[in-house]
Amino acid sequence: MQDKSALLGSLKIDRGPLEEPSSGKGRLVAIVVVIALLVGLGGWFLRPDPAIPVTTTTARAQGSGAAGAGSVLDASGYVVARRRATVSSKVTGKVVELMIEEGTRVEQGQVLARIDDSNLRAQLELSRSQMEASKAQLTEVQVQLVEADRNLKRTKELAGRQLLSQSALDNAQANADSLRARLESTRRNVTVSERSVSVQQQELDDTIVRAPFAGVITVKNAQPGEMISPLSAxxxxxxxxxxxxxxxxxLEVEVDVNENFINRVHAGQEAQSTLNAYPDWKIPSEVIAVIPTADRSKATVKVRIALKVKDPRVLPDMGARVSFMAEKADDSGKPARPIVLVDKSAVNRGAQEAVVFMLRGETAERRAVTLGDTRGNDIEVTAGLSGGETLVIGDFAKLADGARVAVKTKE
Incomplete structure (x- = not known):
């Protein structure tokens, strides 16, 4: 029993003398430290999320103007000339005179160049001399025939009075018939010689190169002293x-349309052409024809576009982009809905739906959209946007509805 009491006594706590209460100044310092810690922790937990760096793009509505019709398809091509010719001579020869330069405007039939014609002129003179000789021979035969006819007439009269024999009459008749046949042959020779002169004259005229139609010289290929030939012989x-x-x-525009979308194009359809050199100039255009054949290597179909405005700024082989316009109104008379195009990088195609993020001040607003056809770097939005919205482009893994964003400025 004493052992237990001794053991309990050893477990007592010796509190010692009571400490003096701490001063008021120490207590105030402790309170300030606690408040500072609380403020720091609150600021850490309540601080805003860092802004996500993004760039922006604008949703573009096509055909939303007064016309009430939008583009159903865009295609690229080049300006081409339906009437284009490499002008050459009909004969091989040396150029002795050239009267054109690049940019020269010429009229139909205007002389452009002359070829050396000295040999052809000599040949023409020879043909003319042969023709004159044939005509002189014709005159001689005609005179001989007149004399033979007179002699035949006298011979017949004398033979009728039994003053000349039958053989003399036969000789006179044969002579007249021979000259008559010779006259016909000589006439044919004269005709041949006249045609020969005409051919030589035509060959001489062919040494003069003339413009086949009115237009502008775009390329000058030859110089005086060079040989030219239509066949490069x-x-x-x-x-x-x-x-x-x-x-x-x-001039017109030819574009290659993907065969998957050729059903959107037809002859007579309204279009709008834009030259790469003048991107702000919209040229009213119209589809001339859809060429009825496809390019299997490119899977495209060629389409001809007429430019309704003639302008000296339009030059052959310029790059152009054509927008094929939709019909102005449907059967009910309601204007066609504008087509909205956005940059493909602004669209997040998820497993469930496609979304874009619109810029609202300093935050991003999530918007579900319905997509249509892809047109180069753009994609058509058929529902969800009306055009003119500012969309953000950034890391879609970080972007969310209401996320803070910071638009990066272009350097």
Whole structure:
């Protein structure tokens, strides 16, 4: 029993003398430290999320103007001339005179160049001399025939009075018939010689190169002293033409349309052409024809586009982009809905739906959209946007509805 009491006594706590209460200044410092810690922790937990760096793009509505019709398809191509010719001579020869330069405007039938014609002129003179000789021979035969006819007449009269024999009459008749046949042959020779002169004259005229139609010289290929030939029969040193002539009134645009969308294009359809050199100039256009054949290597179909406005700024082989316009109204008379195009990088195609994020001040607003056809770097939005919205482009893994964003400025 004493052992238990001794053991309990050893477990007592010796509190010692009571400590003096701490001063008021120490207590105040402790309170300030606690408040500072609380404020720091509150600021840490309540601080805003860092802004996500993004760039922006704008949703573009096509055909939302007064016309009430939008583009159903865009395609790229080039300006081409339907009337374009490499002008050459009909004969092989040396150029002695050239009267064109690049940019020269010429009229139909205007002389562009002259070919050396000295040999052809000599041949023409020879043919003319042969024709004159044939005509002189014809005159001689005609005179002989007149004399033979007179002699035949006298011989018949004398033979009728038994003053000349039958053989004399036969000889006179044969002589007249022979001269008559010779006269016919000589007449044919004269005709041949006249045609020969005409051919030689035509060959001489062919040494003068004339414009086949009115237009502008775009390329000058030859110089005086060079040989030209329509078939380049003279070898590598022989030119095939003196220059290229283009009828500027026949300019049009040819585009290659993907065969998957060719059903959106038809003859007579309204279109709008934009030259790469003048991106702000919209040229009213119209579909001339859809060429009825496809390019299997590119899976495209060629379409011809007429430019309704003739302008000297339009030049052959310029790059162009054509927008094929939708019909202005449907059967009910309601205007067609504008087509909205956005940059493909602004669309997040998820497993469930496609979404975009619109810029609202400093935050991003999530918007579900319905997508249509892809057009180059753009994609058509058929529902969800009306055009003009500012969309953000950034890391879609971080973007969310209401997320803070910071638009990066272009350097």
């Amino acid at each position: 003279g070898g590598d040193g022989t030119r095939t033409g003196i220059g290229t002539l283009v009828d500027m009134e026949s």
